[in-house]
Amino acid sequence: MRGSETAEKVQGGGMKSTLMIFAVTGFFLTLWGFLPDVHRSAISIALLRPLTGLMCLLGIIAERRWAKLTFAVVGLISLGSVALHGLPGKPGEDLRIYSKNLLDANTEIVAIAEDIREAGADVVMLQELVDENAHILALLSETFPHQHVCRYSGKKRIAVLSRGPMTDERVCSQNRSMAGARIEVAGKPVWIVSVHVPYPWPAGTPETVAELRIMLEALEGSVVVSGDFNAFPWTGRVQDIVRATNTKLAGPMRRSYVLFGLPLPIDHVLAPGGGRTKLRPRLGSDHWGLLADVTL
Numbered sequence: 001m002r003g004s005e006t007a008e009k010v011q012g013g014g015m016k017s018t019l020m021i022f023a024v025t026g027f028f029l030t031l032w033g034f035l036p037d038v039h040r041s042a043i044s045i046a047l048l049r050p051l052t053g054l055m056c057l058l059g060i061i062a063e064r065r066w067a068k069l070t071f072a073v074v075g076l077i078s079l080g081s082v083a084l085h086g087l088p089g090k091p092g093e094d095l096r097i098y099s100k101n102l103l104d105a106n107t108e109i110v111a112i113a114e115d116i117r118e119a120g121a122d123v124v125m126l127q128e129l130v131d132e133n134a135h136i137l138a139l140l141s142e143t144f145p146h147q148h149v150c151r152y153s154g155k156k157r158i159a160v161l162s163r164g165p166m167t168d169e170r171v172c173s174q175n176r177s178m179a180g181a182r183i184e185v186a187g188k189p190v191w192i193v194s195v196h197v198p199y200p201w202p203a204g205t206p207e208t209v210a211e212l213r214i215m216l217e218a219l220e221g222s223v224v225v226s227g228d229f230n231a232f233p234w235t236g237r238v239q240d241i242v243r244a245t246n247t248k249l250a251g252p253m254r255r256s257y258v259l260f261g262l263p264l265p266i267d268h269v270l271a272p273g274g275g276r277t278k279l280r281p282r283l284g285s286d287h288w289g290l291l292a293d294v295t296l
Helices: 002-033 041-046 049-061 065-086 109-119 206-218 236-245
Strands: 095-101 123-129 146-151 157-162 166-172 178-185 188-196 222-228 257-259 262-264 267-271 275-280 289-294
Touching (some): 002 049, 002 065, 041 236, 095 188, 095 275, 146 178, 157 188, 178 206, 206 236, 267 275
Parallel strands (some): 188 222
Antiparallel strands (some): 095 289, 123 157, 146 157, 166 178, 178 188, 222 267, 257 262, 275 289
16 A cells, blocks of 8 residues: 555656646746847747746646745736737727738639728728739729838738828838828828738848837827737737837737637737727638727
């Protein structure tokens, strides 16, 4: 009996040690994910925050009370920062945004144009606009006669379309990240900005993201940003843009892209007063469309 009890204790101790290794790993990965200003790899680590937060909670099996409390607090803060973005936003009444990464090889452009018109959007943000799908601009020209397109290296473009007139204030980033134009909503000027942010570390380039943030900070007045961020709403990348534009994320976050069966919320809409989001069909794209009623 004593030999059996000893074996069980050893086995139990080994399991506890293994769980604590997971907890400590989750603890440090979680903390690193909150430090994007230290190194941009933190943004990529933050993508795993739901997992690292759960790993951190395993630390409640620690023997010392202070350790239990530390693991629990960090884990709950981590998971809470994720859950917060699952809450529905309050519907706005100032502007309706339709955002879509078209996919450069899309053959269902006519269907997308029809869906945009049916959605009743005031403004359209388009990413991955290329020669093969650029006829969507002509298809939408009657409903959205005011169009601003930024062409970048290769075939890729980013565009903003509006029902109402645009002013002469329009911007294109030097790197492929944004297209912006100013419109008037209820007599007040508003910047509408379509963004396509590159993949986070180790892909992409920090210069592109830095330029985007600088340009967004320079825009005066109200700003509405929408597009493909290639990052989740709780990451430092998205939160940096929120701070740069003095906006709020429209909610709830939506799974706009699926990778290996995993739903990923990487397309977002930001507005001064936030708003509420809905999904629109993919229609030949690898992204779902995002429709949002926002408050200015």
